[in-house]
Amino acid sequence: MATQIPNRQLFINGEWREPALKKRIPIINPATEETIGDIPAATAEDVEIAVEAARKALARNKGRDWSSASGAVRAKYLRAIASKIKERKSELAKLEAIDSGKPLDETTSDIDEVAGCFEYYAGLAEGLDAKEKAPISLPAENFKSHVLQEPIGVVGLITAWNYPLLMAAWKVAPALAAGCAAILKPSELASITCLELAEVCIKVGLPPGVLNILTGLGQEAGAPLASHPHVDKVAFTGSTITGSKIMAAAAQLVKPVSLELGGKSPIVVFEDVDIEKAVEWTCFGIFLTNGQICSATSRLIVHERIAAEFMDRLLKWCKNIKVSDPMDEGCRLGPVVSRGQYEKILKFISTAKSEGAKVAFGGGRPEHLKKGFFIEPTIITDVTASMQIWREEVFGPVLCVKTFGSEEEALELANDTYYGLGAAVMSKDSERCERFSKALQAGIVWINCSQPSFIQAPWGGIKRSGFGRELGEWGLHLYLSVKQVTQYVSDQPWGWFKSPSKP
Numbered sequence: 001m002a003t004q005i006p007n008r009q010l011f012i013n014g015e016w017r018e019p020a021l022k023k024r025i026p027i028i029n030p031a032t033e034e035t036i037g038d039i040p041a042a043t044a045e046d047v048e049i050a051v052e053a054a055r056k057a058l059a060r061n062k063g064r065d066w067s068s069a070s071g072a073v074r075a076k077y078l079r080a081i082a083s084k085i086k087e088r089k090s091e092l093a094k095l096e097a098i099d100s101g102k103p104l105d106e107t108t109s110d111i112d113e114v115a116g117c118f119e120y121y122a123g124l125a126e127g128l129d130a131k132e133k134a135p136i137s138l139p140a141e142n143f144k145s146h147v148l149q150e151p152i153g154v155v156g157l158i159t160a161w162n163y164p165l166l167m168a169a170w171k172v173a174p175a176l177a178a179g180c181a182a183i184l185k186p187s188e189l190a191s192i193t194c195l196e197l198a199e200v201c202i203k204v205g206l207p208p209g210v211l212n213i214l215t216g217l218g219q220e221a222g223a224p225l226a227s228h229p230h231v232d233k234v235a236f237t238g239s240t241i242t243g244s245k246i247m248a249a250a251a252q253l254v255k256p257v258s259l260e261l262g263g264k265s266p267i268v269v270f271e272d273v274d275i276e277k278a279v280e281w282t283c284f285g286i287f288l289t290n291g292q293i294c295s296a297t298s299r300l301i302v303h304e305r306i307a308a309e310f311m312d313r314l315l316k317w318c319k320n321i322k323v324s325d326p327m328d329e330g331c332r333l334g335p336v337v338s339r340g341q342y343e344k345i346l347k348f349i350s351t352a353k354s355e356g357a358k359v360a361f362g363g364g365r366p367e368h369l370k371k372g373f374f375i376e377p378t379i380i381t382d383v384t385a386s387m388q389i390w391r392e393e394v395f396g397p398v399l400c401v402k403t404f405g406s407e408e409e410a411l412e413l414a415n416d417t418y419y420g421l422g423a424a425v426m427s428k429d430s431e432r433c434e435r436f437s438k439a440l441q442a443g444i445v446w447i448n449c450s451q452p453s454f455i456q457a458p459w460g461g462i463k464r465s466g467f468g469r470e471l472g473e474w475g476l477h478l479y480l481s482v483k484q485v486t487q488y489v490s491d492q493p494w495g496w497f498k499s500p501s502k503p
Helices: 044-063 071-087 087-099 104-130 164-176 192-204 218-226 240-251 275-291 307-319 340-356 407-415 430-439 470-479
Strands: 009-012 015-017 024-029 034-040 135-138 143-151 156-160 181-185 211-213 235-236 257-260 267-268 298-301 359-360 378-381 398-404 422-427 444-447 479-490
Touching: 009 044, 009 192, 024 087, 034 192, 044 156, 044 181, 044 211, 071 087, 071 164, 071 192, 071 470, 087 104, 087 192, 104 164, 104 470, 143 430, 156 164, 156 218, 156 340, 164 181, 164 192, 164 235, 164 470, 181 218, 192 211, 211 235, 218 235, 218 240, 235 398, 240 257, 267 275, 267 407, 275 307, 275 398, 275 422, 275 479, 298 307, 298 407, 307 378, 340 359, 340 378, 340 398, 398 407, 407 430, 430 444
Parallel strands: 156 181, 156 235, 181 211, 235 257, 267 298, 267 422, 298 398, 378 398, 422 444
Antiparallel strands: 009 015, 009 211, 024 034, 135 143, 143 479, 359 378
């Protein structure tokens, strides 16, 4: 039975609302290239209404309904959201696979993580109550001081299409736990499950305006949200180019931003590895989510002593990857998300060949798939450090390969990038791994693996991969403002100025 695509509107102030300009955007199934539905297209007019709804939600009942409510109150809503998501797990996973092209096994796992994220931040919301008025030890007895952690206000959350609902949860859950009111703008390339999050919020009775969801194009909805004077903070996941524009817009109002941007992450494989294990992790690090991960370890740096054997096994593993419709059992590589991405990736591969690199495996459409935005697992060798394929983010199932002879050379190759999101090192030598991890310029380092993420551990990058840390307690702090409150408690006058004589 075919999965039905719900017909939704924008979600503003706790209810469905037609876009002001009544425009809609077609949904294209990337596996079939067929139009399977549409989503509402928000514009600046809708952003204005959503921001007003969010500000009213913060102020309602003098804040007691949400922003000043106890963390325990907000936690109940977050747990209720998690419960409803679990109930709809199968349906949401299928919708996301159809919408984004990700294999169903992946989207099923993603939906589990979405529920886990809301549950985790429910616990942290309750933890805020215990930290209320946390005292500060002072060296002066005539003063006492404490800290208040307050919601930063109305937040604009702009997310990517590679993990549609999970990336939304990474931002929405901590923002709501902190007591903020949020406006979520998911990518127009994969918005279906984010609109279903709105339906979940209606079912659990989330107070109106606390979460608003605007689907639409970046220029028409994302840009006015990022630059709106009554949005107190913007959190963005996406390309470095767009992140730079958001940062520039926020700078005009000295508005805080957190950015999780692109990457060109290395995976460094030393000569002492178990080759089979290392090859599988190499495949996982680049072909998960059809290669469309900002942290993908897309640059393989392998020791020259094992390079020939490693490459032989790598090509055999690639040949064994099932490339198919994401709904097929056992699919491990589905289509990329859109025609635009498909053409962009093929252009990267073409440019690599024209610059002198060799396509050792893949490089085009699988022969058995005549429709859909499918690209074979692709391995590119004979790469120089100046080539586009080595330096720029492809965001597709494309791995480029270089060899090294010494640890120093490997480190230089790994760090020679504008990006700094993730990095992996593979070796049986624990001291080497520890030494190398410290020297890698990245916000996330994996040892003898690639790509695992956990809600409890911080996630984010350095250099042009952005700043700020999502997940864990760090993710909650992105949406809190710290206020120092200090009181003079002595009965004696301060005595700094000479007191004027009394009449």
